[in-house]
Amino acid sequence: MLSSIRDLEAQPGTAPRQDGWDAVQTAVQRYVRGRSGRHDIADDIAQETVARLVELGRTQQIGSVFALAFRIADNLLTDMHRRERRLSDEVDDEWQSEEPSMDRVLDSRRAVDVFNRCLRRMPPLRREVLIRRRLNQESCRSIGEDLAISAKAVEKHITRGMIDLRKALEQAGVDLVGQD
């Protein structure tokens, strides 16, 4: 009889079935661990993310389940960090999670130096593309128009630039936590 109850809950055709949600939850856990390095909160965030997705899926069509899930998780992570920071400001400086946090790693002086050095060494065109895309949030098309290159080329520069940054961090020994 349980299966028939589940069928009533499910939205055929629109939302993934239960096993589909399990896959989403697992992926979000992995995402949170890789994104934040926080193993302690990954389960909670994944659960809350799926709950919100199920709710949204009841009433509207979702383009990419995972893209939406990761964004919800991003928002929850940010909320949580803000709350923790407030708490630790109020209580005392000693009170902090023992878990290594990706944000803390990327927040270090060393990471900033690595970013700066990497950007300075990059071909100027690539740096310009990264600044326009990440900082000014221009579309690939408008960047391409301004710099007289194709949008495909813009995309390549962005991809390449991200890899450059990732490699630079790795080579400098800045530990990207969350690698299982």
Next chain:
Amino acid sequence: MGSEFHDIDWQAARWIDRMSRPVQDAEMAAEFDRWILKDPRHVEAYARLSAIWQSERLHRALRDNGETIAASREPVASNDDDYRPGRAWRRAFTGRWAGLGVAALALVLGVVMAPRLLVEEAAFATPRGATRVVALSDGSTIRMNGATRIAVRITPWSRHVALEAGEAFFDVAHERLRGFSVDTGGASVSVLGTAFDVDRLDDDTHVVQVYRGLVSVDAGAGRQWRLPAGSGLEVSGERVRSLRGVTGQRPGWTKGWYEANDTPVLQLVQRLNRTSARPVALSDPALGELLVTGRFQTDRPADVLDAIAAIHDLSWREEGGAYVLSR
């Protein structure tokens, strides 16, 4: 192993760029989902690169480097006016994507967000003759009438909807700290947990009706009102008319009818134009000023036209795919 990881990072980087665009078409969305499901290492690579790409420190580093460049830079692209390989390609691209963008907006994507971390942005549109219910992540719902366009922006500290055209009924989830506001271009409505209808009849005329709670309306130039449940307001340029007798749980149009109370025919026609599959036109603008009272079933435009014609001794006909009302 090393080079395989390398490949995955490249793919992840490409996806991060694609998924941070404001609109993705359905095919790309499905492809992304498949890629994520295929291999657990995909999520991990995507997550790590996201952390780098979204980090506040990268933002600052880019800003600092951007400033040094701007200070030392020669004018860019001054000598390549006659050779721009991007141009022809760009023209083709613009046409194709403009169409796709509209299609994606109309049918595919519920929630579209800006690449900024905290901001959730979405745009929704309904064609003439169709309604749609949109559920927001905060628990509020928006019921859109036909021919309506809205843009939603939700941040951790604010909830904002721009009603760009048409009419919508808002059922707002109460939050103590975060307000909810609707901007119609002329008037702006701010609320705590309430239910209310906003009708942008045209650029000039905006109607607000409150079904639950308390709403504050700001029409600019220091003109502000507080409307309790059961009341409403019609702002038309400089003219303001207060409305009474707003009853029921939600507006009549959500059930397919409209209650006119000394309402100009033009307003009734504007409302019909949201629900009718065919446009309704007046042969003479003066007809729009005639007043009508009664309960009209707006999802049956022919019946409504029959009724108006009977009240004012007019006639109507079908002409070139439209209904035309005339003397």
